[in-house]
Amino acid sequence: MTAVPKRPTRATRIGGVRIGGDAPVVVQSMTNTDTADYLATAIQCAELARAGSELVRITVNTPEAAAAVPKIREHLDRMNCSVPLIGDFHYNGHRLLTDEPACAEALAKYRINPGNVGFGRKKDEQFAQMVELACRYDKPVRIGVNWGSLDQDLLARIMDENSRRAEPLDATEMMRHAMVTSALESAAKAEEVGLAGEKIILSCKVSSVQDLIAIYRELAKRSDYALHLGLTEAGMGSKGIVASTAALSVLLQEGIGDTIRVSLTPEPGGSRSQEVIVAQEILQTMGLRAFTPMVAACPGCGRTTSTFFQELAGEVQDFVRAKMPEWKLHYDGAENMTLAVMGCIVNGPGESKHANIGISLPGTGEAPSAPVFEDGVKTTTLKGEHIADEFKQIIERYVQRTYKKKIQA
Secondary structure (H helix, E strand, C coil): CCCCCCCCCCEEEEEEECCCCCCCCCCCEEEECCCCCCCHHHHHHHHHHHCCCCCEEEECHHHHHHHHHHHHHHHHHHCCCCEEEEEEEECCCCHHHCCHHHHHHHHEEEEEECCCCCCCCHHHHHHHHHHHHHCCCCEEEEEEEHHHCCHHHHHHHHHHHHHHHCCCHHHCEEEEHHHHHHHHHHHHHHHHHHCCCCHEEEEEEEEHHHHHHHHHHHHHHHCCCEECCCCCCEEEHHHHHHHHHHHHHHHHCCCCEECCCCCCEECCCCCCHHHHHHHHHHHHCCCCCCCCCCCCCECCCCCCCHHHHHHHHHHHHHHHHHHHHHHHHHCHHHHEEEEEEECCCHHHHHHHHHEEEEEEEECCCCCCCEEEEEEEEEEEEEEECCCHHHHHHHHHHHHHHHCCCCCCC
């Protein structure tokens, strides 16, 4: 099934990355280091960028964190890592950006949460101050509404209006309405202050799949701002991956969404880069973008009592992910390559022929040989203890032979 075209939105640039319009959907991630520790944060930003994150958000919550931002940018530049940095502000962003102009300059985008930019009479003043700073430094702004920190004044107003309806909205409908209203009213205020509409990105983060889908459908219907998608607090492991995939895939298939983040809770000591890989795989399996060769592999059955095909599939996927940064520099289109690692004679040869490169390993009781197919043609048969290494060499030679070498400047 071919994905529908992306919904046209206002286009802007965040650093060197084009967002909105007909630009591809962009992958974003966020650090979990103490931003004041500028070296650790720069290292994690670089790791996320190497994994494929095209935008990286960092927390800017204290004067020390704000002062560290230019140092983070400097360290990334020294590492030849140009990934744009997004400042995540809550409560005191107006003050931090004013007191640390180098921070305001180093960031590529500001994230403002209208629910906690300020309280009472100061709310509109501090929101306007941040928008004015974005205008001064020519920075885009993400107006990021979160259901855990909704603007209480706005919520009270909507509840009052709802009580006067002939048919009041239920609690879920009212929450969705409040989220969309907060985002659109805040965007209108930002434009009144002077921020161009194309420099506004909206997000409305919730942790319920159906709520997220309903809210973004309404946002897409009522505005043409670029939209950032993400299921907040998605959770750990398979739960977080499944929930994020379910929500984002529905919206992306409807052409909704310009940037995405998969907000996974990492395992203790686990890599933060996992959220980037999941986001890429959502986009790639939907046919919206290509990042790295994908490996098709059979699930195994009673014919495949050996674990070798599973081990080989994992080893091949790790191999192409590790090689992709190098291939990206030197070859055009290697990320579109398809691979297959199959476990027995039933579907193995046929599936292998459908891939650019495929290998059909012997199942239980089958002859101990593994035919290899390249673009549908059998090219060799591998045997013995070094099948994995020999197969990876075949992949490497195929890339060198097939994909046009980039002209180096």
